[in-house]
Amino acid sequence: MTVEKNEKLIILAVALGTILNPLNTTMITVALPAIQKDFQLSSTDISWLIASYFIISAIFTPLIGKLSDIYGRKLILITGLVLVVVSSILAPLSPNMPVLLAMRGIQAIGTSALFPAGVGIIRNTIQHNQNRVIGTLAVFATTSAAFGPTIGGMLIQFGGWPVIFYVNLPILAVAIGLTVIFIPKDKKDTATSYKLDGIGILLFSLFITTWMVFLLGLEQGVQFITLVIALILTVIFYMYEKRQDQPFINVNFFRKNLNVALIFGQYILSTVLFFAVLLSFPTFIQSVLEASSQTAGIVMLSLSIFAMIMTPIATRWIERKGYRMPLFISVLLGLVGVILLFTVKDHSVLVWIGVVLAVMGISNGIQNIGLQNLLYTFISVSESGIASGLLMTSRFIGNILASSIYGVAFATGMNENNMSIMAIVLVLVAVVMIPGMLYVTKHEKKSSKRMNQA
Template sequence: MLAAKNVSLVKNRNFLIVAIALGVILNPLNTTMITVALPEIKNEFLLTSKDITWLIASYFIVSAIFLPLIGKLSDTYGRKKIFLFGLLLVGISSFTAPLSPNMPFLLGMRTIQAIGTSALYPAGIGIVRSYIQKNQNRVIGTLSVFATTSAAFGPTISGLLIQQGGWHVIFYVNFPIIIISAILAVLFIPNDVRSTNNTFKWDGIGIILFSLFITCWMYFFQTLASGLNVWALIGSLVLTFLFYFFEKKKAGPFIDVIFLKNNPNISLVYVQYILATVIFFALLLSMPIYLQSVLKLSSQLTGIIMLSISIFSIVTTPLATRWIDKSGYRKPLLTGGIIGVVGGVLLLTINHNSPLYWIFIVLATIGLSNGILNIGLQTRLYSFVSVAETGTASGLFMTSRFIGNILASSVFGVIFAAGVNDTSQNWLTIILLIVSVILLPGILFITKKMQVMHGDGSSAS
């Protein structure tokens, strides 16, 4: 264990939490801010729609690859060091990205940015679990609220800034966040204590295979809109099996597939989060286009309606955290899943004649479900793993989120390839409703009564 779980080492608990929260928001903020800037970037660099798609897709892929890797590094070499290093990378990329002379350079800077922001979440959660004992779930819930809020307001912030100074300005938003987070981290996060029993072994081949199969699957999903690419599918399957069998025999694997196989609760939490993310992100992608193209709403009014999902998710998160602390995981998570199914059914009632208040209510229902599932699955995961494994576990958790994003964007691309209308929106809703139903038995499995040992020796049912 890198740092003793000793509250006395923390000079100021609140400043420590703020330092981590500011770092945690950088990944979702930069994921969503870029979406509004895409038309300007496309015009400036004379890109095709397919080219511009990879500006978002590459961020997902890099984040999915580096989150588990940096999570392991933070568990081994020190969470404070990794946290500060992540802030440094985001600062470098935010300074150089606006100076990009071409698309490859911008992609390179976005890659550095994705690596930097990928360091902040697993290291930050590890710091919380190491030094915050009182109301730990509530603190993790607070961080989740910060992340959700930044993702929700990213497009709004980006839209206002682009009107003033073009797409370049969105990268400068990061600087005040980075500076304040870095100062608070240096002053109030205790220094790392290196463990002599915990060493990091590089699994180069495993990392390469993981990167290749994630990228290949992304390519396969991206090309589904124009038909089934058999060779891409075969390549994706072959790389997936190669990765599994290689990691299965590896002494120090990049991702411990045997551990995941032998711990179905942990594996199923990751799967559940992928499915929950597919629902949430697919709606974030599809509804704005549907509202503007079919209902002919302005971008400003569309933004206000879309905030219903995120605002209700934000409000629900702290309430769900308290509910979980009092009654355990089963009732809150099952309630969140059922609300999600209800929200999916209500989505089927939306069409071009729907009043705006009804659309707002339906999307708010989805937001309520997402708020409960997000924090519930996250805290349930940490009940299954030790404090020393937090960085690795949270890194894989966020990798699950990006896999969900990749699947959601692929479903969106296929469904809306023929046009945006009531029919395509209903087909997307049917798919999301099926996903919502699939979530329910998984929730029952991961919340069945059992004694789960924490890294500090305590237990939870």
């Protein structure tokens, strides 16, 4: 009975932890020019600062999901929160790039613990509408990512780039307090045996990192040896994981659920479009248009507000018309948005930048909620946990790809010509999404009906 009374506070504790990973991945985007200047970094160095966070998150999110099953969700959640406290205090004191990378790495490990442990807590303690709560947390996380540049831009005015780490502390204080007081103690599950897939973890880490090295090296040309190694590691990882009883990444889940795999693919591509724009525009506004970080943050509001506004609108639209038309229109809007990137020049007015960002925000707002809800029509309740974890991994992969595109496109500097180079790549991504979206929504009514009957 006590747990039922405290359900809202438990959800709040989990939600506060959930927003920290996406918030910290995007707040730093406005700080990149200042960090680049202070440490005298290249665009490739900056890309590694961003991408390393996602690589670590992609590795540790499913890993910590397993650890939370073994050692208890509350313990893992508190441990993650404490790691973020440590990194948020020490990162601003970094004397050089390697130390800052290390602190960001600790932060990534800490924030990676919060979503899988939080989902486990929701599934164990919340009695009503579990899937809706979990889906809302995922949307909440993505929405908070969109607000990251605005929050970062406002804060940097008062204390430079280190402030973006200190902003975590009040959120952490509340989250830790609510977790300690209201989340029930972990109950040991002695009946279930758990096994960590050490080789799978190693192979996943190697192939993700190798692909990142290859992608960031494209500015000097195609590195065929690195490409071959990346392909071999990917195949070995797949072949090994499909034979495991308790795999690190459940590749058999994709094999048995083709539509689900394609939805994850669409989600990755959608994330590429959204994050590439989110990553590049704060720096473009500051470095090329010579606006302040505060102004950059305000302009970036156009992206986040329209993405947020479209979430409830798209939900109602989908309820009335189904998934096909809303998601198809969203990819067309995404294509329009990336085509508009060609109009972004070194003399563009900020209002026009806001219009371009608004189009991208509307597109992403529909896709984010639409794809997540579509995903849950194809899976059973018992598979919702693994689906939620894989959805987060898909987002990290999309972020890694977007970081690679950013690093290659702007390797010679932030300017309108390189913005056009990025736009060409993103147009190709948007074009690929059109037939993909038509395919994943082809059987929506049949799957929805099946899930309703189940």
